[in-house]
Each structure stands twice: as C-alpha cells, then as structure tokens.
Amino acid sequence: MAARRILIIDDEEGIRTSLGMILGDEGWQVDTAASADAALRVLERASFDIVLCDVRMPGRSGLDLLPELIERQPEALVLMMSAFGDLAQSLEAVQKGAYDYLAKPFQPAELLLTLRKAEERERLRLENRRLRRQLGEQGGRALVAASLGMKQVFELIERAAEYKTTVLITGESGVGKEVVARSVHGRSGRAEQPFIAVNCAAIPDTLIESELFGHVRGAFTGAESDKPGLFREADGGTLFLDEVGELPPAVQVKLLRVLQEEEVRPVGEPKAVSVDVRIVAATARDLESEVAAGRFREDLYYRLNVFRIAVPPLRERPEDIPVLADALLESLTRRIGKPVDRLDAEVVAKLRAHDWPGNVRELRNTLERAIILARGSRIGPELLPFADRTESASAATADASGTSGEDLSIKRGTRLLEERLIRRALEETGGNRAHAAELLELSPRALQYKIKEYGIGALNPAGEQADTALARPRPGPRH
Secondary structure, three states: OOOEEEEEOOOOOOHHHHHHHHHOOOEEEEEEEEOOOHHHHHOOOOOOEEEEEEEOOOOOOOOHHHHHHHHHOOEEEEEEEEOOHHHHHHHHHOOOOEEEEEOOOHHHHHHHHHHHHHHHHHHHHHHHHHHHHHHHHHHHOOOOOOOOOHHHHHHHHHHOOOOOEEEEOOOOOOOHHHHHHHHHOOOOOOOOEEEEEEEHOOOOHHHHHHHHHOOOOOOOOOOOOOOOHHHOOOOOOOOEEEEHHHHHHHHOOOHHHHHOOOOEOHHHOOEEOOOEEEEEEEEEOOOOHHHOOOOOOOHHHHHOOEEEEEOHHHOOOOOHHHHHHHHHHHHHHHHOOOOOOOOOHHHHHHHHHHOOOOHHHHHHHHHHHHHHHHOOOOHHHHHHOOOHHHHHHHHHHHHHHOOOOOOHHHHHHHHHHHHHHHHHHHOOOOOOOOHHHHOOOHHHHHHHEEEEEEEEOEEOOOOOOOOOOOOOOOOOOOO
C-alpha cells in the first residue's frame, strides 16, 4: 500500500522542518511549501491525503487559499493551524470546508491524534461511498436466496474473499455470475480498491489486447495517446473477466503470463509493468470441452480454475424465486418510481412454475415489464408474459395431432417445444437474435436456421409479435 501523503504549508521553516520529521517517523510521505503560491505549484504535480495549512502567512493567507485547495483536491482533508488570536479565522475555515484546526503551539501527540481521527473519518467516508456504489451497481441484484445450493455458494464466497486466489465462476447466462464476483470483491481486503468488469465477448478481437493490457502512443494506427489498460486500472483491486472463454488464442497466452508473472506489457512497450490484481473470471461455456476441442488453452484453464464457484440455474432452485422476486421488486419500484404491492400467492405460484431459461435476468425483466404494465399498485398473473403459454402449447399440440387427446409423438412434441422456446426467447429479448441465441444456448447461425425452418418472423420495435410474421400457420382444410 502506498505511503500516506501530507502537504505542510507554513512560512516558518522551523515548523515545516520539525513537523516533517515527526510525520516522516510516523510513515507519512511529507511535502512542504512556504507560501500559498508555492503550495499551488506542489498541488499541480501530486495528490495528498491531508493538507496541513497555516492560517496567517505573508501574501495570501490560509483562509484565502482554502477554496482553491478544496477545488483542486476535493478528496484531501484540510487541517488549519493557527495561533491563539486566529482561532476565529480557523473556525471560519471549518465552516468553509476545512476538516479541523490545531491551535499553536501544539504537542506532537495532539497532532498525531488529530490526524488519526481525520484518517478514520476518511476511511468511513470511503466505505460508505463504496457501499452506495455497490448498491447502485447491483440494482437489486444482491445475493438473496433460500436454497441449499445458493447457501453453499455464499459459503464459498466467504471462503474465497479473504485470499488473492483466482476464482472461476461458472453457470448459465443470467444466473448472476457478476453479482457473485462483486460479492467476492466486496468481502475482501480489496473492497475499497477498484472493481473493474469487462465482458470479453463484447470487445472485438482486434481491440481486446489493448483494452486489457494497454498501449503506448503510436503503437498502432489510431493510438494517439498512451492507454493504461484495464489491468493497471484495477491495480490493487479486482479485475472481473466475464465470458473469459471467448478470449482469442493470442490474448489467452498473454493472460497466462500476467497470471504467472503479475506484470503486463502494453502494446508497443518493451518493458513490462508490475500489477497487483486479483482475477475473478466467469464463463457460461464448458471450459473442459473447450480445452478438449482445442479452443481454450489447457494451462490457462488450470490457472483460472483454482477456486471454482458453480452457480446453479434458477430452475433448479425454485425456493429462491419468492425471495428473489421480493428483492427485485423492491429495487425496481424504487428505480422506476412506481410503487406496487407485494406479489400475491397466485403470481408467486406462476413464477415458481416457470422454467426460467434466462434465469435471474429473465425474472428481473419479467418483473420490470409487469410493474410498467400494472394499472394500479397490483401485479396480477395476467401481466406475466408466460401466463397462458402452457395452455397455448397444449392446445397447439392437440391441434397438430388432429385430436383432442394427448399426442405422444416425441418427434412432434420436441419440435413444438423447440419452436415455443425460440418464440419465448425472441419475445423476452425484444427480437434481438444475438441475445435470444445466448438464452437458448445456440449459436446465432443455428438460431437463424431454426427461425427459417419454423417460419418465425421478427418482432416489431415494441417487442410485440408482428401481425403475421410470428403467427402460427393455420392447418388447411382436411380431405
């Protein structure tokens, strides 16, 4: 951890020297300035945790300097020093934003106690800000559950949090792998340091190396300035590599080196740069199969798969649905600004009966849609997009078989189920075929083929079925 840094501003050289020696012995990195103008020059080249400033100085006083100190370094805490006759000015400075003041002459113990109090206040402020930021980022995606499977996940999070060990989070799309990653970071000793998340599948292969490791100016066409890269941005904290199975082979090699050597080499830079980063990776792919197929490096897989947390799909833990729905409902109503009642038993029963191919993400989207559609404060079962699909699917099966009885054909039943799931995925994603393919665990090309095979059209911009494009073909007259 970097040394704490303090700037002493006082026109008396003896005070600057003695305070510098006292604070240096306590582990502080000390800079000094003999005037307001000299202090501003120092502030241009360095950032400080604490600024210790005399009230009365030749030229601009400490009171005159205070607004500019706060503007230039809002994160720094300013302590004013004053002789007995200047206490009124010191109190005025506190009212204008200074943290506290010390009356000259003061003992070293008094100074150190005041600094410790200031540091504790800053620690609490940063902790509160981190918690607020995490709540905002999670947007209601906090880890809540009642199932044994998720309780085991919670236990693994607690075990992993206190160590720097690389964590690999596996599970289907939408189960909340990023929430698990944030929980690991938030419970660790790195909680006050950066948490940087990157979706490896969302960055083009030509840019992913520069995004992760950085580049120097002129390294390639368009590199007009230096870029630190996400590893250096996360220095001291956690880097979350989502969909790590999508990394191209060349980047896999470089990532392996970072894990082994704890250093990165920006594109175009001959020297490596040391980094202190905890890696948490996640994937919806079966990396063992990817290794067997030659698409993912075996040595990198073993480097990532040190501490594994497997998040079960929502369909395997229906007892979590009521508590998740309550937590999501509370968050969504707060964000949307539309209060609704708690979900009644009928709605919860229908939520539990659904198979949730999109997992927690689909549950969240379903509730958000229902809140928006609700006329009043009640969410009824009719507002759930899948409310009548079971009945519709049964009717379609009967229609396809030509009888009102049960059709026992596995081939026809499988096709009907496949078509229904594709239609549902397209509806849930507003017609976005790339996202639908992700929910269905199909390649975009395979989904395109099946859409054509079943005669499924696109969704209109509102996410509703087009008049005829998604309509099922009616059976012709029988002869």
